[in-house]
Amino acid sequence: MKKKTFSRRNFLATAGKAGMVAGLSGNALSALARNVAAGQLAGSPAPIPWQQQPLPYSFSALEPSIDARTMEIHFTKHAAGYAKSLAEAAEAEKVDTRAITLESLLASISRYSAKMRNNAGGHYNHSLFWQLMATPGKTGSPSAGLMTAIQKDFGSLETLKTKFEDAGKTRFGSGWAWVIFDGDKKLSVVSTPNQDNSLMDISEVKAIPLFGLDVWEHAYYLKYQNKRADYISAWWNVLNWDFVNKRFDVLNA
Numbered sequence: 001m002k003k004k005t006f007s008r009r010n011f012l013a014t015a016g017k018a019g020m021v022a023g024l025s026g027n028a029l030s031a032l033a034r035n036v037a038a039g040q041l042a043g044s045p046a047p048i049p050w051q052q053q054p055l056p057y058s059f060s061a062l063e064p065s066i067d068a069r070t071m072e073i074h075f076t077k078h079a080a081g082y083a084k085s086l087a088e089a090a091e092a093e094k095v096d097t098r099a100i101t102l103e104s105l106l107a108s109i110s111r112y113s114a115k116m117r118n119n120a121g122g123h124y125n126h127s128l129f130w131q132l133m134a135t136p137g138k139t140g141s142p143s144a145g146l147m148t149a150i151q152k153d154f155g156s157l158e159t160l161k162t163k164f165e166d167a168g169k170t171r172f173g174s175g176w177a178w179v180i181f182d183g184d185k186k187l188s189v190v191s192t193p194n195q196d197n198s199l200m201d202i203s204e205v206k207a208i209p210l211f212g213l214d215v216w217e218h219a220y221y222l223k224y225q226n227k228r229a230d231y232i233s234a235w236w237n238v239l240n241w242d243f244v245n246k247r248f249d250v251l252n253a
């Protein structure tokens with residue numbers, strides 16, 4: 001099925017007209033535009049399918065940073081569970097998954113149940129997460145375009161890494177650390193609890209995830225036990241920069 005995507009420029013033009021009709025102006029309009037634009041823009045890199053897709057590598061491909069047993073349980077039990085529960089919630093709450101994207105559901109998640117929020121977030125986050133990783137040595141490095149943006153918004157790649165690691169280490173309980181791309185084309189680091197993400201309308205900061213790291217204990221405990229910081233620093237060895245570069249190019253177009 002071919003999905004219709006919206007260019008950011010067209011969308012903002014439309015949002016502008018809608019805002020004038022609604023009597024919105026200035027900051028209110030730009031916040032609205034950014035909010036909805038996050039949902040629309042998210043469709044453009046590559047919409048996440050509603051069903052779990054095959055893992056793009058073997059369970060052992062990310063060794064030694066992430067062990068095969070953790071990958072197998074994470075993919076076949078945890079992530080498969082989110083996809084299954086999302087399908088149940090979509091049926092119960094009459095979501096026509098052929099008519100809307102997962103991204104647009106996330107942008108209006110406040111209208112749905114907690115089960116929908118947890119599992120739509122869980123399925124989106126994990127589907128992106130698998131694509132964000134590759135075998136050590138086959139990950140590439142940040143492109144010139146991405147490095148320019150990183151230097152503009154963080155000063156250096158090292159600063160981005162430190163902020164990202166801190167976001168993951170200080171997330172109390174379960175959640176994710178993210179580098180996000182917002183409506184002002186700015187990169188920043190945030191963390192979200194549980195399976196929330198910045199596409200959700202309930203999110204404090206609305207933006208498109210560029211990349212993110214699962215810091216739930218199920219993502220690392222078999223190998224790293226209580227040493228979450230060691231897992232986070234080892235993760236840089238498997239972050240698939242080639243994929244991140246392509247995602248950034250689409251968002252930044």
Ligand code: MN
Pocket residue numbers: 074078126214216218219
């Ligand atoms: Mn997980």
